[in-house]
Amino acid sequence: xxxxxxxxxxxxxxxxxxxxxxxxxxxxxxxxxxxxxxxxxxxxxxxxxxxxxxxxxxxxxxxxxxxxxxxxxxxxxxxxxxxxxxxxxxxxxxxxxxxxxxxxxxxxxxxxxxxxxxxxxxxxxxxxxxxxxxxxxxxxxxxxxxxxxxxxxxxxxxxxxxxxxxxxxxxxxxxxxxxxxxxxxxxxxxxxxxxxxxxxxxxxxxxxxxxxxxxxxxxxxxxxxxxxxxxxxxxxxxxxxxxxxxxxxxxxxxxxxxxxxxxxxxxxxxxxxxxxxxxxxxxxxxxxxxxxxxxxxxxxxxxxxxxxxxxxxxxxxxxxxxxxxxxxxxxxxxxxxxxxxxxxxxxxxxxxxxxxxx
Amino acid sequence: xxxxxxxxxxxxxxxxxxxxxxxxxxxxxxxxxxxxxxxxxxxxxxxxxxxxxxxxxxxxxxxxxxxxxxxxxxxxxxxxxxxxxxxxxxxxxxxxxxxxxxxxxxxxxxxxxxxxxxxxxxxxxxxxxxxxxxxxxxxxxxxxxxxxxxxxxxxxxxxxxxxxxxxxxxxxxxxxxxxxxxxxxxxxxxxxxxxxxxxxxxxxxxxxxxxxxxxxxxxxxxxxxxxxxxxxxxxxxxxxxxxxxxxxxxxxxxxxxxxxxxxxxxxxxxxxxxxxxxxxxxxxxxxxxxxxxxxxxxxxxxxxxxxxxxxxxxxxxxxxxxxxxxxxxxxxxxxxxxxxxxxxxxxxxxxxxxxxxx
Numbered sequence: 226x227x228x229x230x231x232x233x234x235x236x237x238x239x240x241x242x243x244x245x246x247x248x249x250x251x252x253x254x255x256x257x258x259x260x261x262x263x264x265x266x267x268x269x270x271x272x273x274x275x276x277x278x279x280x281x282x283x284x285x286x287x288x289x290x291x292x293x294x295x296x297x298x299x300x301x302x303x304x305x306x307x308x309x310x311x312x313x314x315x316x317x318x319x320x321x322x323x324x325x326x327x328x329x330x331x332x333x334x335x336x337x338x339x340x341x342x343x344x345x346x347x348x349x350x351x352x353x354x355x356x357x358x359x360x361x362x363x364x365x366x367x368x369x370x371x372x373x374x375x376x377x378x379x380x381x382x383x384x385x386x387x388x389x390x391x392x393x394x395x396x397x398x399x400x401x402x403x404x405x406x407x408x409x410x411x412x413x414x415x416x417x418x419x420x421x422x423x424x425x426x427x428x429x430x431x432x433x434x435x436x437x438x439x440x441x442x443x444x445x446x447x448x449x450x451x452x453x454x455x456x457x458x459x460x461x462x463x464x465x466x467x468x469x470x471x472x473x474x475x476x477x478x479x480x481x482x483x484x485x486x487x488x489x490x491x492x493x494x495x496x497x498x499x500x501x502x503x504x505x506x507x508x509x510x511x512x513x514x515x516x517x518x519x520x521x522x523x524x525x526x527x528x529x530x531x532x533x534x535x536x537x538x539x540x541x542x543x544x545x546x547x548x549x550x551x552x553x554x555x556x557x558x559x560x561x562x563x564x565x566x567x568x569x570x571x572x573x574x575x576x577x578x579x580x581x582x583x
Numbered sequence: 584x585x586x587x588x589x590x591x592x593x594x595x596x597x598x599x600x601x602x603x604x605x606x607x608x609x610x611x612x613x614x615x616x617x618x619x620x621x622x623x624x625x626x627x628x629x630x631x632x633x634x635x636x637x638x639x640x641x642x643x644x645x646x647x648x649x650x651x652x653x654x655x656x657x658x659x660x661x662x663x664x665x666x667x668x669x670x671x672x673x674x675x676x677x678x679x680x681x682x683x684x685x686x687x688x689x690x691x692x693x694x695x696x697x698x699x700x701x702x703x704x705x706x707x708x709x710x711x712x713x714x715x716x717x718x719x720x721x722x723x724x725x726x727x728x729x730x731x732x733x734x735x736x737x738x739x740x741x742x743x744x745x746x747x748x749x750x751x752x753x754x755x756x757x758x759x760x761x762x763x764x765x766x767x768x769x770x771x772x773x774x775x776x777x778x779x780x781x782x783x784x785x786x787x788x789x790x791x792x793x794x795x796x797x798x799x800x801x802x803x804x805x806x807x808x809x810x811x812x813x814x815x816x817x818x819x820x821x822x823x824x825x826x827x828x829x830x831x832x833x834x835x836x837x838x839x840x841x842x843x844x845x846x847x848x849x850x851x852x853x854x855x856x857x858x859x860x861x862x863x864x865x866x867x868x869x870x871x872x873x874x875x876x877x878x879x880x881x882x883x884x885x886x887x888x889x890x891x892x893x894x895x896x897x898x899x900x901x902x903x904x905x906x907x908x909x910x911x912x913x914x915x916x917x918x919x920x921x922x923x924x925x926x927x928x929x930x931x932x933x934x935x936x937x938x939x940x941x
Contacts, residue, residue, distance in 0.1 A: 259633065270795075270797075272781065272782060272795055272797070273781055273899060273900070274632040274633050275617065275632050275633070275898075276900065295888070295889070296794055296795040296889070334699075336698065336699035336700045336703070337698060337699075337700045338698060339698065339699050340694065340695055340696060340697065340698060340699070341692075341694035341695075341697050341698070341699055341702050341715070342694045342695045342715075344699050345694070357699070357700075403772055403773075406772065407768070407769045407772045407773075410765070410768060410769075411765045411768070411769055414761055414764065414765045415761075415765075417800060423630065423631055424630060436654055437628075437630055437654040439628075439630070442775060530653070531653070531654070540633075541631060542631070542634065
């Protein structure tokens with residue numbers, strides 16, 4: 226793991242690389258997405274995820290300013306200036322001061338994470354050209370993970386595996402979905418730098434047919450399906466993993482059939498992904514098709530109700546989406562999930578998922 | 584607690600009351616804020632808080648449509664139609680179909696919770712007038728809590744108190760902030776319909792001087808300050824509560840002095856609030872001043888670094904903000920926190936907070 230100082234250098238290089246996209250002088254950029262902010266300056270102190278806690282401002286010569294809420298300024302970051310106040314007139318004054326300090330004539334803003342009211346506030350304040358930031362510029366950088374990021378994701382994966390095993394070992398008749406969720410969360414909190422990547426999904430019986438089921442007080446009975454979809458964030462980076470098992474000694478024929486189909490679909494997708502390693506071109510759509518074809522051939526096409534997977538990193542859902550329409554080429558050091566599934570409403574669902582470094 | 588059917592009627596009345604604000608015909612409204620959506624139609628299935636999972640569309644004759652993600656449609660709600668897909672072309676097609684079905688000529692949209700990219704998508708799709716929704720219309724309704732809401736908040740308060748007592752009873756030398764946080768969360772999950780209102784703050788010693796400190800692996804030693812700020816959500820409604828105690832038998836003179844000042848500030852604010860009951864006008868600013876004056880007189884004015892409190896309900900931070908500039912009159916059935924505090928950097932902080940039904 227890099228030292229704090231080394232990591233500050235990595236962050237600086239990320240910002241410089243990004244700013245090289247802009248050749249016009251006196252251009253500045255404003256980020257509002259928490260994950261972008263963390264990626265470019267390491268700030269991650271977001272307490273209430275639905276509330277605005279920070280913006281990140283970059284000038285073309287890499288002046289870096291965090292415009293953060295009054296409570297968020299707990300840790301100094303090398304090379305990053307802090308301005309307090311990210312709402313209303315505080316936001317306006319901070320942005321006015323920064324663009325004036327840098328004599329910026331253009332401001333590129335991430336419209337995918339800025340609220341309309343915030344844009345209006347900014348427009349009222351500064352008399353310069355405001356353009357939508359091409360978010361693909363950010364993604365072309367964030368999509369390909371560097372060694373630091375891959376290390377964190379590997380650690381997240383290892384911990385996820387360990388915690389998932391803890392849950393499967395805790396399966397006893399009478400335990401509730403919620404009780405297992407609590408075990409997962411409590412165990413996760415024991416590890417430094419670790420937190421949940423998303424609320425864990427634990428689904429008994431027909432609950433597993435809902436891909437996003439949330440743990441209830443339903444109690445485990447013998448001879449039933451248990452689906453566990455869980456994710457760990459380690460130092461900000463996510464992993465995502467699903468296992469579906471039969472709790473009991475007599476799985477139904479239907480369960481065994483569905484299990485075989487999903488696992489085969491998973492293997493086909495992984496096999497297709499191997500081609501990237503061999504230098505062949507594979508698109509997100511092709512990976513989806515590889516898994517989907519197996520499931521469709523087996524007669525469950527309509528019951529595979531989601532994509533074959535998604536990118537992940539600082540966020541649990543990132544590009545590339547592994548859907549049948551996505552032409553994006555998969556490349557080394559992208560991080561994706563492969564997670565085919567079959568959902569039989571009112572009966573049960575089966576999903577098998579791992580996080581994979583391409 | 585009202586039955587499901589009664590609650591559906593309450594939701595319908597909320598929508599009708601809100602729509603009475605619009606006297607122009609063929610007007611529709613689009614909500615994007617999760618709490619507004621829950622308030623008006625009861626939908627609360629938001630799994631990843633930073634991702635868009637639903638919009639709520641209301642036509643003037645109270646046709647109610649939830650435009651939700653493909654995974655969010657787990658529960659039918661009486662009087663609410665579902666349209667799947669809330670991103671990109673799915674969002675566009677759903678909105679196009681709805682305004683065309685209702686022959687709407689104006690669409691009011693909540694700009695405080697709509698992303699700029701989403702507004703552009705909508706503008707590209709529909710050929711009618713789009714106006715910013717006056718969010719005060721929503722707040723004038725959400726600010727005053729009805730009996731159903733007050734019941735839920737009272738239950739949240741009771742549970743919060745019980746869980747906080749559990750934490751103070753768990754204070755022993757060597758326990759870490761994180762371990763106590765896990766106890767709070769696990770205990771909370773045992774109760775149906777209950778969840779955390781926000782990540783619990785547990786701060787030992789000088790950590791308590793940071794109002795938004797997050798639990799670390801720091802271990803409790805004897806003769807030190809412990810600050811616990813915790814919130815419970817019961818059936819969607821929040822409570823918020825802080826206690827600061829001395830762990831040990833010999834509190835310092837400084838601690839006792841600060842404690843006395845903060846508790847006196849709290850009492851003054853509560854006393855001022857009583858005037859509302861007596862029919863006198865009290866503004867949010869006056870309440871803030873009542874508490875602040877006590878702290879300032881004692882020489883700690885600069886160390887009271889936040890407002891005296893905030894509204895709460897479906898969200899942990901709602902209007903009215905109890906800041907010195909807010910002229911809003913406090914009214915019966917508003918829900919607020921009173922939470923004066925003093926923060927001595929590098930030493931300790933003291934905050935005392937309760938959730939109060941005005």
